[in-house]
Amino acid sequence: MSRTARIALTALVVGTLGLPAAAKTPCYTQAEAEAEQAIRLHTEMMVVGLTCAAMNPATGPSLFAQYKEFTLRHKDEIGRWEKALIGHFKRHAKGNPTRHFDTYRTRLANEMSQRAIALTTPVFCDSHVPVVAKAGALSTDELKRLVKAEDTIRLTVAPRCEAPARRVADAGASGAAASPATATAQAR
Numbered sequence: 001m002s003r004t005a006r007i008a009l010t011a012l013v014v015g016t017l018g019l020p021a022a023a024k025t026p027c028y029t030q031a032e033a034e035a036e037q038a039i040r041l042h043t044e045m046m047v048v049g050l051t052c053a054a055m056n057p058a059t060g061p062s063l064f065a066q067y068k069e070f071t072l073r074h075k076d077e078i079g080r081w082e083k084a085l086i087g088h089f090k091r092h093a094k095g096n097p098t099r100h101f102d103t104y105r106t107r108l109a110n111e112m113s114q115r116a117i118a119l120t121t122p123v124f125c126d127s128h129v130p131v132v133a134k135a136g137a138l139s140t141d142e143l144k145r146l147v148k149a150e151d152t153i154r155l156t157v158a159p160r161c162e163a164p165a166r167r168v169a170d171a172g173a174s175g176a177a178a179s180p181a182t183a184t185a186q187a188r
Contacts, residue, residue: 039078
């Protein structure tokens with residue numbers, strides 16, 4: 001994907017992906033920001049597994065099976081990341097924090113599915129299928145380093161409390177990745 005297209009897509013997603021209407025989120029702690037990156041990667045793997053099922057590898061497990069294997073292998077960390085985001089919603093949103101998290105995750109999956117539709121399934125799958133295998137090969141330590149990485153632009157619904165938000169224009173100038181999944185694909 002060209003840098004210009006990546007910037008436009010980033011602007012579209014940043015502008016359309018939001019928290020539940022009642023949520024007021026001034027910022028994320030570092031742990032919450034890392035949790036969001038991990039949940040984004042996990043959700044993206046699920047969407048790719050479901051959307052790109054026709055592109056399953058000829059040998060080995062299906063894309064969705066690879067997502068499930070990733071989930072099982074990293075279940076403790078995923079659980080911690082989910083709890084971190086639920087804690088964020090508990091502090092910053094009215095109502096049931098678990099429901100806010102579920103709504104957030106559903107919206108995130110829907111955004112990714114809409115991106116697949118906008119790009120067309122073949123284009124989306126060509127660029128995202130490699131991410132599943134690459135992310136699936138990450139050890140827990142590698143996964144933790146990936147979601148902590150400071151050298152990529154991240155899509156988030158709230159800025160970090162201790163760090164100023166980077167602008168979308170800065171993302172294009174640096175050529176940085178827009179998601180942990182993209183960073184995973186570029187890292188290998």
